[in-house]
Amino acid sequence: MNAPNQLWTLVWTFALMSLFAVGGANSAIPEMHRVAVEVHGWMSDKEFADMFAISQLSPGPNVLIVTLIGYSVAGVFGAVAATLAMCGPTAILAYYVSGLLRRSSGSRWPVIIQAALVPLSIGLMGASALILALTSDRNWVAALLTIVAAALAFATKLNPFWILAAGGLLGFAGVI
Numbered sequence: 001m002n003a004p005n006q007l008w009t010l011v012w013t014f015a016l017m018s019l020f021a022v023g024g025a026n027s028a029i030p031e032m033h034r035v036a037v038e039v040h041g042w043m044s045d046k047e048f049a050d051m052f053a054i055s056q057l058s059p060g061p062n063v064l065i066v067t068l069i070g071y072s073v074a075g076v077f078g079a080v081a082a083t084l085a086m087c088g089p090t091a092i093l094a095y096y097v098s099g100l101l102r103r104s105s106g107s108r109w110p111v112i113i114q115a116a117l118v119p120l121s122i123g124l125m126g127a128s129a130l131i132l133a134l135t136s137d138r139n140w141v142a143a144l145l146t147i148v149a150a151a152l153a154f155a156t157k158l159n160p161f162w163i164l165a166a167g168g169l170l171g172f173a174g175v176i
Helices: 003-018 025-039 045-057 064-103 109-136 140-155 160-172
Strands: none
Touching (some): 003 025, 025 045, 025 064, 045 064, 045 109, 109 140
16 A cells, blocks of 8 residues: 555544544544554554553553554654544544533533443443453463453552552563
8 A cells, every 4th residue: 555545544544533432542442453453454463552552651642552553554644644633533523512512501411411421431441451451461371460450450449550560560570
């Protein structure tokens, strides 16, 4: 595929995806994975998981994974195009929706829509976690570590930093 087609594909893909990323860019991770790995073959499962990890460890918004995917596909122009495509449509939509919500603040429908979006965004985030676990856990030790970390995060008030630090240390020590 030549460069202009790659840029167009990036822009079209992420512009459309941005409109369905209820709850933020991380809720679109399953679709990003499907498009980047399975549909277009832009990268492997491992490369996708690595890009996600880098995007989460880097300072800045969680949409950085889009920038990394764009860079991987079409260099600097791809990074800029993918990022603008992921952020632009939702920013414009949010601007107009916020004005609409402000004008209809006495109505019940905004509250109903907001309440309906909560389980949707939770489900999308759960799907994102599952996709990342499936692409990252290459052996039973890694899968077990993922399950233990999720259980600790859910069942305790332990700061997630300590869970991440423990996982990082285990990875550094070569356990996983």
